[in-house]
Amino acid sequence: MKKFLLLLAAAALTASMAQADAKSGQKVYLKTLKAKFGMNGTKFAAEHTVAEWEDLFANDAAGFIKEYSAKFPSAVPVLTNPEMKDKLQEVGDFAKEYGSDSGNVPSCG
Template sequence: MTRLLHATMTLFLLLSFLSVTAVADAQKGKKLYVQKLKPICKMSGSDFAAKHSQDEWEEIYDAGEFNKEIKKICGITIEEKFLPHIYDFAYEYANDSGNVPDC
């Protein structure tokens, strides 16, 4: 009985941490957008993310075309290490998500 309780508590804590991590990536992406892209793109984060739906952002990212799309929208490319975070931001606040960033 105690093993089952222990396993359940461990699973609950693990899932809690994973959900916080997913939110943190979009938040980090928002900060990166504000620091690295907003001054160059000359548009708000919501305007940038609203360029595509979640499905479209996912297709672009999965095809390895995300940096090309940033260049098309903003005129520059960014470091590869920042792409997953900015993708999470764009996906989270896409035009069909119902979410609006405050940047």
């Protein structure tokens, strides 16, 4: 029983940490990328499925940077800025949390 409770507590902690990263990513998206991409967070996150977002944000977001640099050339300086490396992973957590097939809807417009 003790192992079960520890496992349950660990799962709850992991879920809350993932949610915190998604919230941080939502803030980063709204502050730095929304104007560049010209779409609100809901529309952005719905552009891909969760699995597609996972692929795009693998390898330090290489696929994301490539795809969104091609779509939005004015965003290249932001997307390739070394200071954005960790922040892009948070944006990835946001996108994965609210991907088109996740069933979740962000509270941002």
